[in-house]
Amino acid sequence: MGPVTPTPWDLTGRVTANEPVSTGLLRLDVALPRTVGFRPGQFAMLNLTGPGQLVFRRPFSIFAADGETMSFLYRVVGRGTALMAALREGDAVDCLGPLGRPFLRPDADTPPALVLAGGVGLPPLHAWAEAHKRPDDLICFGGRDGGDVPWSLLDDRWHVSVDRADGVPPGRQAHEGLVTGLATELLAAYDGPRLVLACGPTPLLRAAAKLARDRGWPCEVSLEEHMGCGYGVCKGCVVPVLSDDLAGWRNATSCEEGPVFDAATLDWDRLGASHGGVA
C-alpha cells in the first residue's frame, strides 16, 4: 500500500497569476472552487477549458497549495506549455489533482536529506523542503545560469549551482558546475548517511541514484514523464521497474505508481534503452 494521499478533485479554476520567476521558469497560480490538499511530489493535470483545449491534459508538479490556490512552476517546452504561458488572469483552467505517489514523509528515524532539484524539477522538492524544515538537510538547486535561478523562491537554506556563472545577482552565491558536483562538495563537509531526493533531467536522476547506491543510502527520484491521462488508465507513461517476474522487470505507470519512485526499484538500464519521454 502507498501512503495515504488527499482526495483528488476535478475542478475548473481561474488563473490569478502567471508570471516569470526566472528567465526560464514561470509560476502559475490557479484559484480553485474549493481547498485541495497535496503531498510534495504529487502533480495535477491541467488543461484549457472549452473549445481549443488540448486532447490530453498536461502533468504539472504541484509547487504549493495555499487555501484554494494551487501553484505550479513550469518551463515552456512544447505546445501545451506554450498555451499555458498565454493564460491571463481570470482565464479558466481545468485542474485534476492531486495525483500520484508523493515523496516520502520523513519521521524521527529518517536520516537528513540530500535534496537535488534540477531546473523545472524544483517544485516538488521546494514543496518538500517547505513541508519538512529539518536543520540538517542539504538542499540544492541546479540551474543553467544565474538568470535561470528563481532566487526569490530560494531562501538561505538552498545551495545553488549553475552551468554558467553569468547573471548571479550580487549577494548570492552559486557553485559553477553540475548540481551533483555541488552535492559532492557538501557531502565532504557534512558527514553521515542521507536520504537522497532528486527531481530534474534524467542524467541528474541517474547520478543521484548512483550516488545513493554507492553509499547504500535510500533514494527517491521523481520522473517527469509524458502522460496521457494522469490517473492510471491509458498506460501511455510507463517506466520499467525491477520485478520478481520471469522477465525480471515490468512496466509501472509513472502517474499512479510514480511519479516518485524508490530509485532502487527502477530498471535504469532499460529506462535508458527504451525511453524517449523524460525531459
Add this chain to the structure above:
Amino acid sequence: MTLPIWWRTDPTQPVRIGPRELPGRIWTASGCFAYGLSGHDIRSLDVGSPYAGIGAVVTKTVTPQPRSGNPMPRLVELEHGAINSIGLENVGHAEFVEAVLPALEERGVPTVVSLAATRPDEFGPMCERLAEVGRGFVHWHGVELNLSCPNVAEGGHDFGSSPATVAECVAAARPHLPDRLLIAKLTPNVAQIAPLAAAAAEAGCDAIAAINTVLGLDIDLETGQPVLPRRFGGYSGPAIRPIALAKCDEIIRQVGVPVIGIGGIETADDALRFFALGCAAVQVGTAQMRDPFAAARMAAALRPDAATT
C-alpha cells in the same frame, strides 16, 4: 445545453441488449478506463464519481498471456486526436479472472470484458473460464471481442478484415456465454464494414461495437522518423468521429444487429449523433483519458430532465 426535441431517452435507465439488461447507454471504451478499478477516489462538484450513471466499463483488452506492451513512446497527441501503440499491455487472462473480475463484481462496476487473442480458437477457453469464475456475478454483463489485432495463424493479418475469421472468433466464444452479452468490435480499416458485421451477427453475436482506432502514422519533423517506434498506431479522438458515424450507419442500414457506437465521442452532442443513427449505446474513448468524468457528465447531460437545469 438544450436537448433536441427527438431525444426522449434517459441514458442512465436500463437498456436490454441481447440477453442482458445493462444499467445505461453511455459506456467507456476499452483501453481508455483501464479495468474499471481506477479513478474511484476522484471527485467532482457536479457528478460526484467518474462511475456515476455509466452503463458499462469495457475493460482494457485481456489476452491469454500477460503482455508488457510496446516500447515508449506509446501515445502521441496530435492536433485533433492521438495516435497510440500501447501494444495490449495487460495482466493476462488468468490474473484477470482470478483478481480483477471478482474485484469489479465486489465494487459493483458494470463490466464488459474485452478479449483479444492471436488465434481464433483461443477465444473459446478464455470465455469458458470467464463464465466459470463469473457464474452468478450480476455486474459482469459479457464480452467484447477485440478483433483488430494481428492473427498469428493467418500470417499476421487482422482478424477483423476477414468475414470468415470474424465468424470463427464469434462462434468460438458464443457457446460459453449463453446468458451473457457477446459483442464483436470491428476495425474501420476495411473498404466495407457491413459484411464483417453480418458475418459476426450470423455467427451469433448480440451486438457490434464500431469503430476501433483508424490506422495512422505521423512523422516527427525534427528527426524525419515516425513518432511511434513501431511506425503505425491507432488514431483516435474527435477527428475520427465522422468516420465512425459512417461505419455505424453502414452497419445499421445493411445489417439488423444492435450497434454500439465508438469514435471521437467527446460531448453529449457527439453521443446524440450516434443515437440519431440508431445506436443502442455509445462508448467514450480518448475523451475519457483527458477527463475521468467524460462519460459520467455525458450521461447526466443527456437525461431528459437535464435540459431544464
